[in-house]
Amino acid sequence: MKNIPLPPCNHQPKKYTGPGATEVLALRKQFMNPAIFLYYKNPIMLVEGSMQYVWDETSKRYLDALGGIVTVSVGHCHPYVVAAANQQNELLQHSTTIYLQPNVALYAEKLASKMPGDLKVCYFVNSGSEANDLALLMARTYTQNYDVIALRNAYHGGNASGMGVTAHSNWKYNVPHSFGVHHALAPYPYRGTFGYDDADAGKKYADDVKQLIDYATPGKVAAFIAESIQGVGGFVEFPQGYLKQTYEYIRAAGGVCIADEVQTGFGRTGTHFWGFETQGVIPDIVTMAKGIGNGCPLGAVVTTPKIAQSLTGKVHFNTFGGNPVVSAIGKAVLEVIEKENLQANSLKLGNSLLAGLNRLKEKHKIIGDVRGRGLMLGIEMVKDRLTKAPATTECAQVVENAKDLGLLLGKGGLWGQTIRFAPPMCITQADADFTLAVLDEAIGAL
Numbered sequence: 001m002k003n004i005p006l007p008p009c010n011h012q013p014k015k016y017t018g019p020g021a022t023e024v025l026a027l028r029k030q031f032m033n034p035a036i037f038l039y040y041k042n043p044i045m046l047v048e049g050s051m052q053y054v055w056d057e058t059s060k061r062y063l064d065a066l067g068g069i070v071t072v073s074v075g076h077c078h079p080y081v082v083a084a085a086n087q088q089n090e091l092l093q094h095s096t097t098i099y100l101q102p103n104v105a106l107y108a109e110k111l112a113s114k115m116p117g118d119l120k121v122c123y124f125v126n127s128g129s130e131a132n133d134l135a136l137l138m139a140r141t142y143t144q145n146y147d148v149i150a151l152r153n154a155y156h157g158g159n160a161s162g163m164g165v166t167a168h169s170n171w172k173y174n175v176p177h178s179f180g181v182h183h184a185l186a187p188y189p190y191r192g193t194f195g196y197d198d199a200d201a202g203k204k205y206a207d208d209v210k211q212l213i214d215y216a217t218p219g220k221v222a223a224f225i226a227e228s229i230q231g232v233g234g235f236v237e238f239p240q241g242y243l244k245q246t247y248e249y250i251r252a253a254g255g256v257c258i259a260d261e262v263q264t265g266f267g268r269t270g271t272h273f274w275g276f277e278t279q280g281v282i283p284d285i286v287t288m289a290k291g292i293g294n295g296c297p298l299g300a301v302v303t304t305p306k307i308a309q310s311l312t313g314k315v316h317f318n319t320f321g322g323n324p325v326v327s328a329i330g331k332a333v334l335e336v337i338e339k340e341n342l343q344a345n346s347l348k349l350g351n352s353l354l355a356g357l358n359r360l361k362e363k364h365k366i367i368g369d370v371r372g373r374g375l376m377l378g379i380e381m382v383k384d385r386l387t388k389a390p391a392t393t394e395c396a397q398v399v400e401n402a403k404d405l406g407l408l409l410g411k412g413g414l415w416g417q418t419i420r421f422a423p424p425m426c427i428t429q430a431d432a433d434f435t436l437a438v439l440d441e442a443i444g445a446l
């Protein structure tokens with residue numbers, strides 16, 4: 001493969017003096033969870049980051065086009081976010097909700113200001129799984145119904161309730177789970193029953209939700225939960241009209257609508273601040289994590305005052321939720337998104353990349369589908385455009401080749417057949433051009 005120069009960068013990484021990658025790999029194998037996986041044949045170890053770039057222990061630089069799995073939203077170690085964290089770290093690191101704390105209250109006010117409609121009450125947790133668990137509890141308590149409709153090809157977390165609403169066999173252990181959960185057809189225009197050429201696809205997929213309500217539940221449901229664009233599933237964007245029609249069916253059956261914005265929120269889609277807005281709906285409960293904290297453990301659930309009331313019959317408590325340090329970070333992240341117009345940057349560079357990826361699709365037959373919005377772009381690889389047989393091995397090889405050329409990409413989809421591009425939202429046109437040149441080379445080298 002021919003070398004493609006990374007765009008220039010002023011940051012000088014410090015000399016790394018810690019344990020080497022081989023030693024760290026051995027420690028990980030001996031002392032850590034054996035069910036986690038590594039991406040590359042020769043795993044890389046990251047020791048420093050600055051904005052859209054990361055460095056390994058040998059000071060090799062990479063463009064981080066996955067952002068720690070769609071988590072580093074405004075840039076690695078963004079100076080404004082680091083300053084906010086440092087300032088609070090020196091004052092008070094933990095207090096808990098039994099005392100008043102200014103940061104969490106100011107942050108809740110700021111986060112609520114970004115929400116449409118009556119979504120004004122914030123709960124803070126530590127992760128996306130916890131956020132979805134709480135959202136499901138809220139929905140069931142509020143509606144007094146139990147059944148939940150989720151989507152196939154969804155990922156909502158690795159705890160018991162997250163796994164229950166997730167619908168990818170890779171993430172589901174063989175234990176009793178998903179009681180009361182029904183998985184509707186994934187509104188997946190490239191691979192699903194109703195394709196891009198079907199103008200009524202949104203309504204037709206929504207009708208499957210209605211059928212589940214009628215056939216698989218008591219006719220009453222607690223909730224519908226969906227990612228606004230499926231993330232782990234390979235950045236699958238739903239046909240227009242899908243959420244609008246589905247929300248109508250769910251509300252008519254007494255349920256509430258939960259939008260999982262763990263990957264799609266905070267301006268990443270470019271056109272909108274929240275993914276659900278791309279479908280013209282307002283959910284009843286919104287869950288957030290990942291990009292909300294730019295890499296710090298922060299999650300949130302935002303709902304209406306009426307729904308929040310339903311949890312007041314008991315104490316709902318979370319030790320670290322809204323911790324003073326993470327609240328300072330969360331607020332700083334929102335301020336950076338505003339000050340640096342990162343949503344507009346996502347839109348501009350996302351459009352430029354999408355056009356470039358479509359050109360690559362014309363050149364490389366292995367690309368079956370290019371999709372997404374803003375800086376959330378998927379490239380689905382197939383062995384054959386007619387059969388759409390997933391090109392799993394080839395996709396892994398492209399990701400490997402790209403890494404050798406200095407670009408870190410993600411994989412998604414049930415078979416690991418979709419390349420995921422979701423960098424920090426601070427990338428530049430030069431990074432976008434580099435990405436396209438590397439992808440062209442990495443696919444060409446197959």
Ligand SMILES: Cc1ncc(COP(=O)(O)O)c(C=O)c1O
Nearest residue numbers: 127128129155156157231262289
């Ligand atoms: C859409 C979505 N929801 C929820 C989760 C779970 O988040 P966490 O890993 O922080 O528990 C994830 C994680 O990848 C996700 O992508």
